[in-house]
Amino acid sequence: MYHPGPPRFLTTGERTELAPRDPNPDAAYAWRVADAPLDSEATVGNAPVTEFTPDVPGRYLIGLDAPDGDHLLTVRAFAASYEGVDVAGGSGTEIRDRDADGAPVDYAAQERHEGVGRPRVRVDASVAFDGGDSAGERAGEAVFTAVPTPNPDSALDAADLSVTFVVDDRDVGSAVAAGRTNPRDALDVSEDGRELRVPLDAVPDRLRVHAVAVARDPGADPRVGVADAAAVERADEGKSAVDDAGGEAILTPETPEFETRRLNDPPEWTRDASVYEVFVRTFADADEGAAFDAIAERIPRIADLGVDTLWLTPVLGHDGKPHGYNIVDFFDTADDLGDREEFEALVETAHDHGLRVLFDFVANHTARDHEWFEDAYRNPDSPYRDRYEWQASGEPDTYFDWELIANLNHANLDVRRFLLDVIDEWAPLVDGFRCDMAWAVPDSFWRELRDRVKDLDREFLLMDETIPYIPGFHEGMFDVHFDATLYFQLRQVGRGAEPASTVLDAVDQRAEIGFPDHAEFLQYIENHDETRYRVECGDAAAAAAGAAIMTLPGVPMVYAGQEIGQRGRRDAIAWENAREEVRDRYERLLATRRDHPALGPDGDLSRVDYHVASGDLSERPVVATGDVHPEDVVAFRRNGEDENLLVVLNFAPDDASVAADVAHGDRDLVTGERRVVEDADGTERLRVDDVTVVPVAER
Numbered sequence: 001m002y003h004p005g006p007p008r009f010l011t012t013g014e015r016t017e018l019a020p021r022d023p024n025p026d027a028a029y030a031w032r033v034a035d036a037p038l039d040s041e042a043t044v045g046n047a048p049v050t051e052f053t054p055d056v057p058g059r060y061l062i063g064l065d066a067p068d069g070d071h072l073l074t075v076r077a078f079a080a081s082y083e084g085v086d087v088a089g090g091s092g093t094e095i096r097d098r099d100a101d102g103a104p105v106d107y108a109a110q111e112r113h114e115g116v117g118r119p120r121v122r123v124d125a126s127v128a129f130d131g132g133d134s135a136g137e138r139a140g141e142a143v144f145t146a147v148p149t150p151n152p153d154s155a156l157d158a159a160d161l162s163v164t165f166v167v168d169d170r171d172v173g174s175a176v177a178a179g180r181t182n183p184r185d186a187l188d189v190s191e192d193g194r195e196l197r198v199p200l201d202a203v204p205d206r207l208r209v210h211a212v213a214v215a216r217d218p219g220a221d222p223r224v225g226v227a228d229a230a231a232v233e234r235a236d237e238g239k240s241a242v243d244d245a246g247g248e249a250i251l252t253p254e255t256p257e258f259e260t261r262r263l264n265d266p267p268e269w270t271r272d273a274s275v276y277e278v279f280v281r282t283f284a285d286a287d288e289g290a291a292f293d294a295i296a297e298r299i300p301r302i303a304d305l306g307v308d309t310l311w312l313t314p315v316l317g318h319d320g321k322p323h324g325y326n327i328v329d330f331f332d333t334a335d336d337l338g339d340r341e342e343f344e345a346l347v348e349t350a351h352d353h354g355l356r357v358l359f360d361f362v363a364n365h366t367a368r369d370h371e372w373f374e375d376a377y378r379n380p381d382s383p384y385r386d387r388y389e390w391q392a393s394g395e396p397d398t399y400f401d402w403e404l405i406a407n408l409n410h411a412n413l414d415v416r417r418f419l420l421d422v423i424d425e426w427a428p429l430v431d432g433f434r435c436d437m438a439w440a441v442p443d444s445f446w447r448e449l450r451d452r453v454k455d456l457d458r459e460f461l462l463m464d465e466t467i468p469y470i471p472g473f474h475e476g477m478f479d480v481h482f483d484a485t486l487y488f489q490l491r492q493v494g495r496g497a498e499p500a501s502t503v504l505d506a507v508d509q510r511a512e513i514g515f516p517d518h519a520e521f522l523q524y525i526e527n528h529d530e531t532r533y534r535v536e537c538g539d540a541a542a543a544a545a546g547a548a549i550m551t552l553p554g555v556p557m558v559y560a561g562q563e564i565g566q567r568g569r570r571d572a573i574a575w576e577n578a579r580e581e582v583r584d585r586y587e588r589l590l591a592t593r594r595d596h597p598a599l600g601p602d603g604d605l606s607r608v609d610y611h612v613a614s615g616d617l618s619e620r621p622v623v624a625t626g627d628v629h630p631e632d633v634v635a636f637r638r639n640g641e642d643e644n645l646l647v648v649l650n651f652a653p654d655d656a657s658v659a660a661d662v663a664h665g666d667r668d669l670v671t672g673e674r675r676v677v678e679d680a681d682g683t684e685r686l687r688v689d690d691v692t693v694v695p696v697a698e699r
Contacts, residue, residue, distance in 0.1 A: 001021070001068050001071070002020040002022065002027075002029070002064065002067065002068055002071065003071040003169070003170050004018050004019060004020060004021060004064055004071065005021060005073070005170075005444065005447050005476075006168055006210060006447065006476050007073065007074040007075065007076065007166040007168065007169060007210055008073070008074075008075045008076070009078070009164070009166075009210075009224060009475075010054055010075060010077050010078070011078050011079065011080045011224060012055060012079060013053060013054075014054070014080075015051050015052070015053045016075070016443070016444075017049065017442045017444040018031060018049070018050050018051065018052055018064070018073070018444065019048070019049040019411075019442075019444045019448075020064060020066055020413075021448050021451075022420065023048070023413045023417055024067065024413075024417075025413040025414045025417050027066070028048075028067070029064060029065065029066050030046075030064070030065040031044040031046075031050050031062065031065075032044065032062070032063045032065070033052075033060065033061075033062060033063070034061040034072060035059075035060065036058070036060045036061075037056050037058030037059070040055055040056045040058070041055055042056075047411065049410070049412075049413065049416075052075065054075060056077070057077050057078055058076075058077055059074065059075070060074070060075040060076075060077065061073070061074060071169070071170075071173065072169050072172075073169055074166050074169055076164060076166055076212075078214065078222050078224045080221060117153055117223070117512050117514055118151055118215070118224065118471065118513070119148055119149060119150055119151050119154070119156075119161050119213040119215040119223060119224075120148070120149045120151070120225050120511070120515075120516045120517065121146050121147065121148045121163065121211055121212060121225055121228050121516070122146070122147045122149075122228055122516065122517070122518065123144060123146050123147075123210070123211050123228040123229055123230045123262070124145050124147075124260075124262065125143065125144050125145075125230035125231060125261070125262075126142075126145070126260055127142055127200070127232060127258045127260065128141050128143055128197075139199075139200065140199075140200045141197040141199055141200060142197070142198045142199075142200060142203050142207055142232040142258075143195060143196075143197050144195065144196040144197075144198075144209040144230055144232075145195050146163040146165070146194050146195070146211045146213070146228075147194070148225075149161075149213070151511070151512065151514070152508065153512055154215060154217070155217075156215055156217065160215070160216075161215055162193055162214045162216070163193045163194055163211050163213055163214070164211060165187075165196045165209055165211045166211070167183050167184055167187065167198075167207070167209055167210075168207070168210065168229075170208070171183065171207045171208055174204040174205065174206070175207075178204055178205075180201060180202050180203070180204060181199065181201060181202035182202065183198050183203070183207060185202075186202040200258075203232055203234065203258075205233065205234050206231055206234070207231060207232045207233075208229055208230070208231045208263065209229065209230060209231075210227050210228070211227060211229070212225050212226070212227045212228075225514055226471050226472055226474055226475045226514055226516055227475045227476070228264055228475075228518075229262075229263040229264060230261065230262050231260065231262075232258055232259070233258065233259045233260075234257060235258055261458075263476070264474060264516070264518065265479075265518050266479035266518070266520045267432075267458070267459040267460070267479065269308075269459060269461075270479060270480060270520055270555060271600060271601050271602065272594065272600060273308055273356075273555050274307040274557070274558070274590055274593070274594075275307065275309045275310075275311055275522065275555060275556070275557040276302055276305065276307040276309065276310055276311070276557070276558050276560065277313070277560060278311065278312050278313065278560050279323075279528045279560060279570055280295065280312055280337060281313075281322050281324065281336070281337070282322070282570055282571060282572045282573065283295055283298070283560050284298060285572060288335075289335060289336060289338050289339075290338060291336065292337055292342040292343050292345070292346045293342055293345075295312075295346055296345060296346045299349045299353050300353060302353075302355065303353040303354060303355055305558070305563060305583070305586060305587055305590065306587055306591055306594065307355070307558060307590065308354060308355055308356065309356045309357075309358060309431075310350050310355045310356065310358065311358040311360070311434050311557070312357065312358065312359065312360060313325075313360050313528060314327065314360045314362060315334060315343055315360070316329060316330055316331075316333060316362075317329030317330075317332055317333065317334050317335070319367040319369040319404060322570065323528070326365075326368075326369070327362055328366070328367045328369050328370045330366075330418070330422045331422065331425055343429075344429060347430060356431035356461075357430045358431065358434045358461065359427075359430040359433055359434070360434050361422075361423070361433040361435050361436065362436045362437075363419050363445065364408060364437040364440045365398070365405040365406055365407050365408055365437075366406060367404060367405060368403075369404075370406075372384040372387055372388075373388060376388055377396070386409060387408060387409055387412050387414055388407065388408060388409055389406075389407045389408070389409050399437075410441060410442050419445070420448070420452065423449060423452060424452075427453050427456065427457075427460065428456070431459075431461060432462060432463065433449075433460075433461070433462055433463065434465065435449075435462065435463065435464050435478070436465055437465060438464035438466045438473065438477075438478065439465075439466040439467070439470065443472070443473075446464075446478065447476050449462070449477075450476055450478075451476075461479055462477070462479050462480075463478060463479065463481070463482070463522060464478040464480075466478075467482060467484040468485060469481045469483065469484065469485065469515075469521075471513055471514035471515045474515060474518075474519045479520060480521065480555055481515075481519065481520070481521050481522065482522050482524075483506075483510075483522060483523055483554060485509055485510075486503065486507065486521070486523055486549075486552070486554070487523075487524055489502050489503050489505070489506040490506075490525055490545045490548060490549075493545075494533060494536065494537025494538070494544075494651060495536065495537055499631035500544075500632055500634035500650075501634045503649075504605070504634065507552055507605060520554065520555055520601065521554040521555065522554065523552060523555060523557065524557040524559065525542070525545045525549060525562070526562055526569075527557075527559050528559065528570055530569065532561075532567055532568070532569060533545055533562075534567065538653070539565075539653075540650075540690065541651045543582075543585065543689075543690035543691075544649045544650055544651040544690045544691060546585070546690075547589055547690055548649055550589040550593050550599070551589075551593070551599050551691065552605065553600070553603065553605055553638075554601070555601075556590075556593070558586060561573045563582060563586040564577075564579055564583055565578070565579035565582045585690075588671065592669050592670045596640070596643065596669060596693075597640050597641070597642070598638045598640025598645050599638050599640075603640040603645075604639040604640075605636060605637070605638060605639075606636065606637045606639060608636060608661055608662050609661035610633070610635040610648070610658055610659065610661065611658070611659045612628070612630040612632075612633045612658050613656075613658075613659075613679070628650075628654050628655070629652065632651045632652035632656065633651070633652070633656050633658055633688070634648070634649050635647065635648045635658060635660050637696060639696075644696035645693055645695060645696060646660055646694050646695075646696050647691065648660065648686055648688045648691065648692045649688075650689065650690055650691070655687055655688060655689050656688045657679070657685040657687060657688075658686045658688055658692075659683055659684065659685045660686065662696055663697040664686075664694045664695065664696050664697055665694045665695040665696075665697060666694065667694065668692045668694060669693045669694065669695070670691060670692070670693050675692050675694065
């Protein structure tokens with residue numbers, strides 16, 4: 001249906017884009033403000049895709065008159081919490097609207113300006129029965145429970161936070177249309193505001209409930225967190241029980257007619273995922289049109305490395321530039337790589353070897369060689385003219401100095417229809433999308449994309465390239481986020497510009513700026529856009545940085561060639577000159593991470609006290625000399641359900657001797673070697689080259 005999607009949680013003055021879903025470009029759509037706070041003067045525009053900005057706090061209902069009937073969308077607005085600061089409350093809108101020289105901006109810094117950052121919330125659903133009714137339907141309630149968490153920098157307790165629930169307007173409409181009680185008329189919110197209950201006879205096929213946590217620091221405007229959501233669904237008869245983690249549903253013997261699931265959790269498989277990026281045009285030495293086959297031949301070797309997810313840079317028809325992001329044909333593969341059948345065979349080969357495949361989805365622009373643009377550029381009256389954004393000079397809008405592309409106009413229904421058709425074409429073939437330039441595409445489109453693919457496959461992965469990352473992009477949009485913050489900090493450490501301990505600050509920043517605990521992050525030290533880490537920082541730091549992304553909480557990624565010491569960013573991979581010792585190191589690291597869940601997302605990260613000396617065991621001063629400095633080293637704990645681990649990273653070119661203030665084992669889990677040595681006074685230290693991981697001995 002054309003309904004514009006889930007409810008929106010905004011601050012006053014924050015814009016949100018409104019668009020009919022699954023649009024018919026030839027149909028008529030009309031927006032209105034159906035209800036608003038008494039003192040509001042907010043309006044909506046007349047175009048099919050428009051914007052709304054709440055002007056006072058409170059609840060708004062935005063109406064959409066569409067060919068399939070009238071739809072209502074709830075907008076819940078809170079008092080502005082960024083006075084004098086130009087942000088969009090977790091949206092990409094303001095970033096997208098900046099001029100090319102200013103985008104993207106340091107959004108995280110703005111989020112962390114004065115005061116306390118955003119709180120967080122988790123919403124879970126359950127079903128409670130209390131018997132049956134005269135019609136034979138089991139009586140009971142759908143129960144939605146919210147657990148708010150203060151920002152790590154906040155002085156508030158969880159008890160000081162409030163929660164705002166909103167029932168999804170789409171499901172209200174479905175319940176009423178089915179002759180059921182309106183869920184909003186029947187709901188009951190607990191006295192503490194943490195629990196919402198809806199009688200089961202008011203639950204349609206699916207009931208989704210969204211919630212935000214609100215922090216009210218004394219004398220300050222409220223701080224509103226990223227929304228979370230859960231659903232109760234009527235189960236198909238005979239459906240088998242499945243795990244509820246990662247957005248999947250759970251069906252229990254006590255609740256056979258219903259499923260419950262969380263809507264914003266990443267797919268369960270991503271919790272153990274490790275990604276391998278392939279720059280498709282130089283990965284394999286292949287003749288014109290034979291790249292897919294050549295990549296497929298190397299799949300067994302990729303799988304043997306220990307990764308389980310393959311990210312392929314764009315495979316679609318393009319303008320001849322080697323990166324492939326300037327697309328001219330969104331519905332067919334590039335001639336220089338191979339045909340559609342060969343691409344599908346590559347995906348099948350990857351699946352046969354236990355690798356999932358991520359498709360690089362480009363939604364921001366086309367190449368200037370695209371047939372739409374060629375017609376629009378030479379003809380101001382072209383029917384394609386409104387499908388692009390234009391500068392006053394007559395040139396297309398682009399970002400930075402990208403002269404060979406043109407930004408699409410996402411307010412045009414033909415563009416939206418086209419991109420949705422592209423999604424439908426490729427999503428069934430692959431396991432997820434890596435979404436290029438996600439920060440430059442309106443939020444409303446990403447929300448629709450998520451619902452579209454998740455309704456077909458709950459395990460479909462959505463990964464955003466949003467640099468810097470935006471907490472709001474985990475609100476019904478993406479599962480995994482590029483962690484450019486950690487990437488940058490690892491480069492700073494490798495260059496000697498920052499102490500190694502700052503990588504822990506980078507990880508902490510995720511929660512500090514408002515990401516929920518269930519968000520996942522892609523951790524990398526290089527990719528096709530960046531200089532190789534070893535070229536900029538040297539081999540020793542590269543070894544430690546590679547170990548960092550395997551031992552810190554997140555989804556690690558290896559860029560093709562990184563595992564053999566490749567120096568060229570997009571050059572042909574020098575397989576014949578592979579440094580096997582580097583590959584062996586990555587194989588051991590990936591195996592260690594796989595064998596020890598405490599290193600994965602289920603393991604907590606905590607800091608430990610530690611002291612560093614040089615390689616000379618007779619040296620007592622903490623300040624080291626020579627090629628090892630205390631700031632080259634960082635130690636931390638990863639605490640899992642069944643084991644706790646101590647990790648020490650050393651970015652220096654020489655071994656470090658590290659005494660950690662925690663009882664630990666002496667054998668490195670990565671190499672199997674004994675790592676404990678004693679100094680002249682009998683103090684035990686760990687000898688660390690690039691990384692050492694040892695069990696913590698609990699006292």
